[in-house]
Each structure stands twice: as structure tokens, then as C-alpha cells.
Amino acid sequence: EVQLVESGGGLVQPGGSLRLSCAASGFTFSAYWMHWVRQEPGKGLVWVSRVSADGSTTTYADSVQGRFTISRDNANNTVFLQMNSLRAEDTAVYNCAREVTGIGRSLDYWGQGTLVTVSS
């Protein structure tokens, strides 16, 4: 069974940092691109970042470019999101998701998410 479990969220002051983790199991992790998507309270889904299967390619939304870094550890089946210079508008539930291989490039499995609150 495919499982994605996020951790690392919490309360942080503006300007602070957090590192989110997403532990994957039930599939060949090193074969899949992975994504982070966030959802502000009461609002819609917003794509944040993606990393290629081998970790060599990363892409970011403009809103987090230069502040967030996505990475992965294929030996330990984990994808990370290092978040620096956090702002109030980064407050959201952060979900990791797996990208389908083959047609469509959809996100076929998602974790339950971890809540990040940026507040003084």
C-alpha cells in the first residue's frame, strides 16, 4: 500500500525556518517525481515545488523561489522541504504528493499534510 506521511510542521515566527519531511512507503520511491502542495486555511490548493526522481531537477512556485528548497533521500525514501525566511502568508497545510509515471503527470497519491503556522 502506498503511503506518504508528512511531519515537521509547527508554529514558527516570521523570518524563521522549518524543515518538512515526507516519508514514503509501498512503492519504488526512487522512480517517482515528488511534489509539495499547500492549502491555506479555508482556501484552495496551491502547487509549491517538485523534485525529479533522482533529485537533480527542482522547480518552485514564484512565491517560494529563493526561500524554499526541495530535496530527497532515495536511500531513506524521504522528500524534504526546507523553508526559510517564513512569512505569515506561508501559513498552510503542506501535502506531499507522488507524480504518476506515464501519461497525464497527475498526482496520484497524497499525504494527509502537516500544518505550518507562521505567527509572532
Place this chain on the structure above:
Amino acid sequence: DIQMTQSPSSLSASIGDRVTITCRASQSISTFLSWYQEKPGQAPKLLIFAASSLQTGVPSRFSGSGSGTDFTLTISSLQPEDFATYYCQQSYSVPRTFGQGTNLEIK
């Protein structure tokens, strides 16, 4: 960036109704369009990929159509478990933008 516009933003319907949600892209995305269902407290669930392909395990009352810029998600006969929020997402280019969501409520 490609903008995705869903309509309506909210919808009230009854059990057994046929419901259609539309999604329009600001430029052609071929068939790189997915539909997701989200319920409170749950992870989003993939329903439709490549505009019209049904994800494994998703009931056949869900269907998708369209290509280029205009897409639809249809639920042929609403069931109680279908009341949720639905999102489209383009996977043609990055950033992988989502529509703003359609909240489907019980009438």
C-alpha cells in the same frame, strides 16, 4: 503561468442529480488536465487524469472530457459521498496550477 478557472465556485445539488463542473485554461494544455476530490480532513484524491481517463477505483459515475482549453467533470448521478470540493489542475507546464475549487453541497 497558466491560469485555471473553474466554474461554478459552489454548487447545490440533490442525490441523483447530474452535475457538471467546468475548467478553462488560459492557454492550450492539450489533455494535461486532472481532477481531484477533497473532503474535510482528508488528502485530495485523484479522480481523472489526462482529461478523460478514470483513475483506478473511482466509480464510473465520474467522467471527464475536453482538450485544449476547455474541460468538464461530470458526475452522472450524485451519491451522498460525492459532496466535496473538486479541483482541476494542469500538468502541461510549471507551475502546476490548480483551479480555485468547486464546493459541491447538498441541496
